[in-house]
Amino acid sequence: MKPKLISFKLCPFVQKAVLTLLEKDIDFDIEYIDLENPPTWFNDISPLGKVPVLQIGDQVLFESSVIVEYLDEVYGDSLHPHDPLLKAQNRSWMEFGNECLMNGYNLIHAADEAAFNEQREALMKKMDRLENELQGGRFFNGDKLSLVDLSFTPFFQRLEYLNDVSPGIIDRTRHPQVTQWSENLMAMDTVKQSTVPEIEQLYKDMMQKSGGHLSTLMAA
Ligand SMILES: N[C@@H](CCC(=O)N[C@@H](CS)C(=O)NCC(=O)O)C(=O)O
Known part of the structure; x- marks a missing residue:
């Protein structure tokens, strides 16, 4: 299932996830929101009211480190050292x-x-x-x-x-x-x-x- 990243244009935490998606050649969608005026659907799915949020079907991940680790584990060869x-x-x-x-x-x-x-x-x-x-x-x-x-x-x-x-x-x-x-x-x-x-x-x-x-x- 194609993951979808919820983003804010300036956010460096989102960028970490985008870099991981790109480096692992993962097909993904991205949607930008205005954090000063977030849509209701975003507040509903984001427990901390922060981006990034990664949607995989009807499942949601939040916190950039968790998202990055998930992407690394699920797609292709790991970008972590083995040891x-x-x-x-x-x-x-x-x-x-x-x-x-x-x-x-x-x-x-x-x-x-x-x-x-x-x-x-x-x-x-x-x-x-x-x-x-x-x-x-x-x-x-x-x-x-x-x-x-x-x-x-x-x-x-x-x-x-x-x-x-x-x-x-x-x-x-x-x-x-x-x-x-x-x-x-x-x-x-x-x-x-x-x-x-x-x-x-x-x-x-x-x-x-x-x-x-x-x-x-x-x-x-
Ligand atoms: N610890 C979080 C930090 C994410 C974060 O601070 N995102 C900012 C944008 S760069 C945000 O959504 N701020 C909205 C808010 O704090 O209400 C992560 O690593 O994902």
């Missing part, structure tokens, strides 16, 4: 990737420079950790693409948009391996297909509308 410990460690880092996404969100909503710098430093410390973890391969586990790579891709894409507005958020000197990994991920064919074409503009519009420190940098 159970390594697989569990990859899942831990996937959670770390979700936390990085929240840091990005907090940067956008930081009201003033002090709050922004605090969030920026928190993000830098996370990147320090990631830098220590990477082995210098093309992907997180070496040459083979894994789910953990797909989990970080939406974050790195948005980090580039943030760095356009506040240069230095990407720090190649401090985080050479992270920066290289990010560039390797951005070079994947599926990245462009995994969002609406106007993603960058939508993201920058969101920065502007937030009225926070980043919006003052954009106005300058």
Whole structure:
């Protein structure tokens, strides 16, 4: 049965699921909703009122990590490492990737420079950790693409948009391996297909509308 993903154009959590669908060559439908004015049917099927939701016939899955794991288990060869410990460690880092996404969100909503710098430093410390973890391969586990790579891709894409507005958020000197990994991920064919074409503009519009420190940098 063809799965259907319920999405919001800007959502990085949905994008993780789309990347998994694309990388596994799964035929799927997608429907975008307006999260500020969600349709009644969405509120009925989404227990937390959040996207992504994956519909498989009359069954529903929610939470991006669960959706991604389901898709990985059911379709084709797994994108996880085989070794159970390594697989569990990859899942831990996937959670770390979700936390990085929240840091990005907090940067956008930081009201003033002090709050922004605090969030920026928190993000830098996370990147320090990631830098220590990477082995210098093309992907997180070496040459083979894994789910953990797909989990970080939406974050790195948005980090580039943030760095356009506040240069230095990407720090190649401090985080050479992270920066290289990010560039390797951005070079994947599926990245462009995994969002609406106007993603960058939508993201920058969101920065502007937030009225926070980043919006003052954009106005300058
Ligand atoms: N932990 C959730 C987070 C999903 C999430 O926060 N989605 C946002 C859009 S990017 C959402 O639906 N927000 C609506 C709300 O919180 O009411 C997941 O991984 O699926």
